[in-house]
Amino acid sequence: MSEFRKDPLSDHWVIIAPNRAERPEQFEIGSSKRTPGRCPFCRGHEEDTPEQTAAYDASGKMIEQGAWQIRVIPNKYPAVENVRQSRPARNDFFETRHGVGIHEVIIECPDHVTAFSQLNDQQAALVFRAYRDRMAHWRGDPRLAYAQIFKNSGASAGASLEHAHSQLIATPVVPTQLETELHRSAEYFQLHRRCVFCEMVDRELKEESRLITQTEDFVAFCPFASQFPYEMWVLPRQHSSHFEFAEDGKLAGLAAVVRDLVGRVEYLLNEPGFNYLIHTSPFGSTHLRHYHWHVEIFPRVSRTAGFEWGAGDYINIVTPEQAAAMLRSAQMP
Amino acid sequence: MSEFRKDPLSDHWVIIAPNRAERPEQFEIGSSKRTPGRCPFCRGHEEDTPEQTAAYDASGKMIEQGAWQIRVIPNKYPAVENVRQSRPARNDFFETRHGVGIHEVIIECPDHVTAFSQLNDQQAALVFRAYRDRMAHWRGDPRLAYAQIFKNSGASAGASLEHAHSQLIATPVVPTQLETELHRSAEYFQLHRRCVFCEMVDRELKEESRLITQTEDFVAFCPFASQFPYEMWVLPRQHSSHFEFAEDGKLAGLAAVVRDLVGRVEYLLNEPGFNYLIHTSPFGSTHLRHYHWHVEIFPRVSRTAGFEWGAGDYINIVTPEQAAAMLRSAQMP
Known part of the structure; x- marks a missing residue:
C-alpha cells in the first residue's frame, strides 16, 4: 500500500509508504557503524535482489547478462507501486491518490566500493549515463510526470546500505x-x-x-x-x-x-x-x-x-x- | 554578522549566521552521549549566560530577582541580531536584508531536568505562559513581523544543551x-x-x-x-x-x-x-x-x-x- 496525500494547508505531497518500514538497516540508528552482513548489491549476489530492469557493461552498452558494471533493480521496499491499474483518488477535504510510480536502485559498481569518490572517472561517467538512460526510459510512460534521481551516501544521509548506489523515484505528480x-x-x-x-x-x-x-x-x-x-x-x-x-x-x-x-x-x-x-x-x-x-x-x-x-x-x-x-x-x- | 538571503528560485529565506558556528556542543556529533560540564542554565549559574530579559516565580509573576522558576535570556549565539539600526538591504538579483531580530532562550526550570515530560503540570504551564508573555512582549516591536517558538529536545533534534529549554526567534519577515x-x-x-x-x-x-x-x-x-x-x-x-x-x-x-x-x-x-x-x-x-x-x-x-x-x-x-x-x-x- 502506497498513497500520495496532499496537505490541505500547503502544496506539499506526502508519500505514505508503510511497507518501507520493513527494510533492513545496515547501519545502527544514530551511528555510522555498519552491522556486517552479505551485501545484496555486490556482483555474484544478484539473487538477493529483485530481477534487474537494466544492466550496462564497461562500455555503457546495455546487456542482458554477463559482467555488469552498472545494475538497475526495482527497490525491494519501494515508496511507490509500479502498477498499471490505480485505485481511485479521493478528492474531498483530505485528498489522496494511489501511490503509483517507479522506485529503482542504480548499483554503481560490481565490487564493494562504498564511496562515490572512490569510483574511477570512467565508472562515475557510466553512473551518470545510467541516470540519463533510466530517465529517458521512464519518460515514455504515460503514468509518470517526473523522475527524481538522488543519492544518499552514509547513514546520516539516509542510506540503509553502504555499497555505492543511487535511486530513481518517478511519480505521476511533479514534486513541490x-x-x-x-x-x-x-x-x-x-x-x-x-x-x-x-x-x-x-x-x-x-x-x-x-x-x-x-x-x-x-x-x-x-x-x-x-x-x-x-x-x-x-x-x-x-x-x-x-x-x-x-x-x-x-x-x-x-x-x-x-x-x-x-x-x-x-x-x-x-x-x-x-x-x-x-x-x-x-x-x-x-x-x-x-x-x-x-x-x-x-x-x-x-x-x-x-x-x-x-x-x-x-x-x-x-x-x-x-x-x-x-x-x-x-x-x- | 547575520543576514537574511532570499533564494532567487523559491520563496525561501535563509538566515546566514556564522557566529552560531562558535557555540559549544554538549553532545558528541552523531551520538546522544553528553560531554560533562557545568550547565549554564541551572539556577546559581546565572553568570554563565547573558543577562536575563525576563524571569518568573512559581506563581508566574514576573520578578527582577530571587528564586526564578522560568528564566528568559538572549541566546549567546544568536541567529539574528537585536540592533536598532539595520544595514541597508540589497535588492538586486541576490536579495539580502540585515539579519535583525530577537533570539531568546526560555529556561524551563531551575534544576537540571532534561526532559519536558519530567516537569510537573504547574511548571509545564509556566513554560507555556512564558511563551505567550514573550510573544506578547515582542509583538509591540515595530521591527518584527513574527515570532517562532520552538523546542529542540535531544541531540538528534538539534539541541546543543540538555537542560530543558525552548527558544524564540522573532524576525522582520514572516517565515515561508x-x-x-x-x-x-x-x-x-x-x-x-x-x-x-x-x-x-x-x-x-x-x-x-x-x-x-x-x-x-x-x-x-x-x-x-x-x-x-x-x-x-x-x-x-x-x-x-x-x-x-x-x-x-x-x-x-x-x-x-x-x-x-x-x-x-x-x-x-x-x-x-x-x-x-x-x-x-x-x-x-x-x-x-x-x-x-x-x-x-x-x-x-x-x-x-x-x-x-x-x-x-x-x-x-x-x-x-x-x-x-x-x-x-x-x-x-
Whole structure:
C-alpha cells in the first residue's frame, strides 16, 4: 500500500509508504557503524535482489547478462507501486491518490566500493549515463510526470546500505520543490526574457566569491542562499532544460566534476554523509527556455531543528563565501 | 554578522549566521552521549549566560530577582541580531536584508531536568505562559513581523544543551511556511466561509482514526498528511488566531496535553529526540477568521534523505492512522 496525500494547508505531497518500514538497516540508528552482513548489491549476489530492469557493461552498452558494471533493480521496499491499474483518488477535504510510480536502485559498481569518490572517472561517467538512460526510459510512460534521481551516501544521509548506489523515484505528480522552481523561473523569464539559471551562472562566474570550480561545460558554486553549510550546485554553462537529453561526453564531464566536489567535501569535513540530486524539467515538455537542469549536493554536517521545521526557512552557520573558499583550496591528497 | 538571503528560485529565506558556528556542543556529533560540564542554565549559574530579559516565580509573576522558576535570556549565539539600526538591504538579483531580530532562550526550570515530560503540570504551564508573555512582549516591536517558538529536545533534534529549554526567534519577515499556511487558509475561507483548521478539527473528531487525545479545550491528532512518523498536532477546539492572546487556564490545559503527548512518544519510541513548535498569526493582525494557532510535535525517528531535499515532499513509512492507534494505547507507566 502506497498513497500520495496532499496537505490541505500547503502544496506539499506526502508519500505514505508503510511497507518501507520493513527494510533492513545496515547501519545502527544514530551511528555510522555498519552491522556486517552479505551485501545484496555486490556482483555474484544478484539473487538477493529483485530481477534487474537494466544492466550496462564497461562500455555503457546495455546487456542482458554477463559482467555488469552498472545494475538497475526495482527497490525491494519501494515508496511507490509500479502498477498499471490505480485505485481511485479521493478528492474531498483530505485528498489522496494511489501511490503509483517507479522506485529503482542504480548499483554503481560490481565490487564493494562504498564511496562515490572512490569510483574511477570512467565508472562515475557510466553512473551518470545510467541516470540519463533510466530517465529517458521512464519518460515514455504515460503514468509518470517526473523522475527524481538522488543519492544518499552514509547513514546520516539516509542510506540503509553502504555499497555505492543511487535511486530513481518517478511519480505521476511533479514534486513541490520543482513546481516552485518552474513557476518562479517562468516568472523571471516573463519579466527579463532570460533563464534565471543562466543569469545565476553569469553572476557567479563574475562575482567569483562563491565559485568552487569550472570546466568548459560546467560551473560549480555554493549558492547565494545556501540552506546548508557547504551546499554545492553544478550547472551546465550552456542552457539546457532536460537532463535526459544530455550527451555522453557532457555526462562524463559532469561525473568528473561531481566526483571532484564530493572528494573535496570528504577531505575537508572528514567524510560526512551527503546527498546529491538532479533537478530537471518534467516529462511533459521537450524544451523549456526558462528551466535549466542542475545537480545539488548537500553534505550532512548540520542538524535540522525546530526553527527549520516550523519556518520552512533555514539557518546556515557557514557563509557560502567561506564554504566556497575552503572548498576551492581543498585538494585530495 | 547575520543576514537574511532570499533564494532567487523559491520563496525561501535563509538566515546566514556564522557566529552560531562558535557555540559549544554538549553532545558528541552523531551520538546522544553528553560531554560533562557545568550547565549554564541551572539556577546559581546565572553568570554563565547573558543577562536575563525576563524571569518568573512559581506563581508566574514576573520578578527582577530571587528564586526564578522560568528564566528568559538572549541566546549567546544568536541567529539574528537585536540592533536598532539595520544595514541597508540589497535588492538586486541576490536579495539580502540585515539579519535583525530577537533570539531568546526560555529556561524551563531551575534544576537540571532534561526532559519536558519530567516537569510537573504547574511548571509545564509556566513554560507555556512564558511563551505567550514573550510573544506578547515582542509583538509591540515595530521591527518584527513574527515570532517562532520552538523546542529542540535531544541531540538528534538539534539541541546543543540538555537542560530543558525552548527558544524564540522573532524576525522582520514572516517565515515561508507561515506565509503558505496563511495564503492557503485565506483561499479556503474565501471559498467555504470557514476556517480550514476548524474544519480539520471537526473531521478528525468525526473520523477518529487519527485522534490521539482530547480535552474540553484541545484536540490532538496525527495529521492526515503527516510528513514524519508520529507527527502530532494540537489545536484549540475553539477558533483562535493568535497564541499570544491565550488565557492562563487554556495554557495550563495545553501544557498538560503537550506533556502527555511527549510522554507517550518517549514511552513508545524509547525517548527519541523531538521538536515542537507553535504556528500562530503574524504580529500585524489582531484577529484572523481564517487562521488558527496550533502546536506541531515532531519525534525525530527518521532521517530526511535525498528524495525529500530534492522534492520538497516527504516519504513517511508509518501511516498516521497506525501512529495514532499506537499513541492512543501508549500510557506512561
